[in-house]
Amino acid sequence: MLSGVPAGFRDEVIRALVSVGPGQVVSYGDLAAEAGFPGAARGVGAVLAASGPDEQLCWWRVVYADGRLAPGHETRQAGLLRAEGVMVRHGRVVGRAHR
DNA sequence: TATCTGACGATAG
DNA sequence: CCTATCGCCAGAT
Numbered sequence: 123m124l125s126g127v128p129a130g131f132r133d134e135v136i137r138a139l140v141s142v143g144p145g146q147v148v149s150y151g152d153l154a155a156e157a158g159f160p161g162a163a164r165g166v167g168a169v170l171a172a173s174g175p176d177e178q179l180c181w182w183r184v185v186y187a188d189g190r191l192a193p194g195h196e197t198r199q200a201g202l203l204r205a206e207g208v209m210v211r212h213g214r215v216v217g218r219a220h221r
Numbered sequence: 222t223a224t225c226t227g228a229c230g231a232t233a234g
Numbered sequence: 235c236c237t238a239t240c241g242c243c244a245g246a247t
Contacts, residue, residue, distance in 0.1 A: 125245040126227065150229050154243095162243050167228040184228075192228040199228095 127165045135169050144206045149187040189215040
């Protein structure tokens with residue numbers, strides 16, 4: 123089991139993430155809430171960190187509540203986001219990206 | 222049972 | 235605007 127990840131949390135998070143379309147971004151906290159576990163934002167991070175390339179998850183659409191990008195993945199994430207039309211400046215999403 | 226860990230979040234300075 | 239802290243949640247040791 124992943125640490126910090128409630129049982130059943132993983133599937134719910136993935137489900138919610140799949141509903142996020144191109145050009146959209148959500149915060150870890152938002153996903154946790156949508157998954158039914160408000161407050162477990164760190165759990166979302168754990169899930170994404172543990173997910174493999176074959177999971178086909180749009181992890182790059184997940185950012186911090188203040189728009190910051192995932193630590194250690196800023197470059198790639200910024201590229202993918204900008205490719206979808208999301209404005210990124212200095213390692214953080216610009217505009218109403220948060221929520 | 223106590224402590225540590227982390228792709229988090231909100232606040233204070 | 236930036237760093238420093240503290241609070242959070244639950245599994246792992």
